[in-house]
Amino acid sequence: MRAMTSSPVAALVVVLTLGAVLLVSGAAKLRDRRATQDAFIALRVPAVVPAGPSAAALPWVEIALAVLLLVTPARFSWAPAAVVLLLMLAYTALIARALTFDEPVTCSCFGSIGRHEVGPQTLGRNVLLSALAALVLWYAVDGGSAPGAMGELGAAGWWALLATASAVAVALLVAAPPSAVSSARSSASEVEVLDYERQPIPYGVLTHLNGNSATLAEAASTQARVLFFLNTHCGSCLRIAEKVDGWADRLDPAVGILVVYTDESAAAGQVGHRPDLATWEPELNAQRVLGLSGTPAAVLLGADGLLAGGPVTGEDNILELVEAVLEEVEAAGAPVEQ
Template identity: 50%
Template sequence: MSGSLVLVDLVLAAVLLLSGAAKLGDRRTTEDMFVSLRVPLVPRAVGARLLPWGELLLGLLLLVAPPVLLVVTAALVLALFLAYLALIARATRFDPPVTCACFGKLGGHRVGATTVVRNALLVALAGVALAGALDGHWLPGGVTDLDRGGVAWLFTALATAALAWLIGRSDTPPGAADEELDYLRLEIPYGVLRDAAGVTQSLRELAATRARILFFLSPGCGACERTAQRLDEWSAAFAGRVAVHAVYTAPLEALPDPPHDPALSFHEPEQNVTRTFGMLTTPSAVVLGTDGLLAGGPVIGESAVADMVGELLEELAGTASEPSPESAQESSAPVS
């Protein structure tokens, strides 16, 4: 077995083992992947339970399977990556764009052309692995057949990949650097939102009457669904002092019934607000202050959004006061 075929099997095995282990450590994120990609036929709970173990098994078999079993294994790997490629290519046409946590807790990524190319490369490697298996090649035998030059070439390739990964990763925990700095309040940028009645207002006009939290959500996103289910609870907790709103890219009339009070919903035409904030990933959130400045965020991710809400509630609890008559009157009717 040539050094190149050994390397192909090692790369595919590493991808499958890494992906399976990451998914196994975060089943909820894996379920969200099934929701975001709208995987047909397979219930998300069942898929999230079986897929990590399937990837781990295929990765191990690529390393140790004998020739006959390796043919079956390589064929299954090729079929799996073809299915991934088909799902990703279809997801690029979804509106709004979706995020796929294809590697579980290692992170979610916006599905786009780069994702398609990545999966196409995996399909190509799986095809090479299957062709090698059909020729009778298998990994343990291939490693023992390598001469000194082949071993040196394989070591160099693996060392290069390891160095690229080590250089690319950061030892600084996400957000650690930001926590050391005071929050810099910026002016509320220009952006417009439209309510269910078709009334359009700018962000500054909305914030002029009351502080507001805008939650940017996408239908079909598992993390967004869980965040949306908490909006009524958070709205009640703020007791009229801060208005809570869900912001959707799609027109409200085109959306399914939300898991929160429909009066909390806004539509952002042409993603003008999320593009202004640079938040094209959902769920995300930002707090608009009545003084024309941002009072929190933007933050991205389910946990970060919930943490920001909790911190704001704690801050308000420390300065408890009755809402103004104007705010109380506004909270009793849909915000427009």
Template identity: 40%
Template structure:
């Protein structure tokens, strides 16, 4: 029986190691996740955020090396950590807006969905089985040293996992980008290499007075940068203070914060965005553009997409910097 428990222990170890390394490579995603998942304030200290990847790596290594009572301790700690993660994602799924968890740094799909919940349930079960292996008095390294035949069993299990992963693998589609002098990624082109104009989705928004705003009537006068924000989103709170600054710096591009609330809520949420806000209370325009919150998209004066969509508290400012750089270059060359 102990040999059958090696796989869940190794699964936990690999997940912790991959997660820890991914978090070390992208600490900003960890900071964003702590805010978006509404981690209790007492656990948001910068030292705790920076220590988390190292804790995960240490637990991953310890799971492989520990035996008996030592494995019981590390498996119990791992179980507690995974239960905490499960509690956070279950709570996040119930939030009105989509949340990015950054559970694996920038690796994989960062959106919190029901799939995330089931993934974490499976990790909790694996940690519980790891605890059972420790209670049996055995351990991964000890079992492999005592019975070399287990190496073959693990190798075939790894092969099956690799085949499954390759069969289910789908490359991530490149975001739509282009035109009007703002280049933000690889342009969509035809077989001859010519740019393929991509019309912006038909979208209706509300202005601060509650009147209907048709983007098709607004964009011919100026390119528009739409910043999709939700006052209940922690990452959006990090982007919101820059909206007014970007509005000044990106002229003649018109910058609008598109809020996922009714116009009447502006005064009680983000009154400092008065004069810069449009509203998408049901999220219809946001979904049409393929944006999360925070998210951004640039529409050219020709009514075509000129950049984006991009999503995330880190990607949106980088996107704006690219637009500003292109505008400066166009001004110099002009």
């Protein structure tokens, strides 16, 4: 580690990188605290770590650690570096465990800017961050610190650091995904297209808890149906489930509701709504034919054998779809209680 101690530019690049990740992660979590709490549920964080208080405190912990990495003098720099390493190792362990779950996991590891399905790439990123944290701890134990490295920089060192930061900024701008606004507009456009270009209900099979099975088209043969695809380990899914009974009462008898889970045990263990609304889909067949890649999701099946709305994914989009269905039912004169 003497190489890093004798090279303040390299040391600062590593420390600043880790500090920037923590700062961005903490700030993003503060912007979307609900997503952070949902991540605790999705990753099935052990109950000894209470989701509510921990999700509220975590953003501030990350921001504080980022600051401490940059300002703590050499004598004490090992302390925040050790905490950061433990935090990164905990994140990595949670992601590795999530990859073994039967159901896909969506994690907001970086708050409002990091919502994605957990996969090998997520694990690789966390392993790399853990390696950087170990490097920073080794550097601190060897007597190094960010303030000390800054004090050793000459003019050439500052120029090298500035050039590195500029290169990273350009790379991020080039590789940045489309904005959330653009994605939302794209999703809205897809829903509007379905309104005008309705497609036949694809072939899929749902199984009820009583053992009876029906295709998607058969499920909608007597009345239009809204299908909600939920996951029992998903915060936004649980919030949708709690609203299902109320929606079912308001839409009856014009539109029926079914809640679709990934397997029989999940359907039997559902909470938040009536058991008679629960179904499950063998081998995720309904999600596949509808082109869905995550939960929560919803689709409106028309009684005429055509898709009548959606499919849509995400809590906000589902709420918009349900509100549109309620408005249509009211406009048709069906009795909808308020």
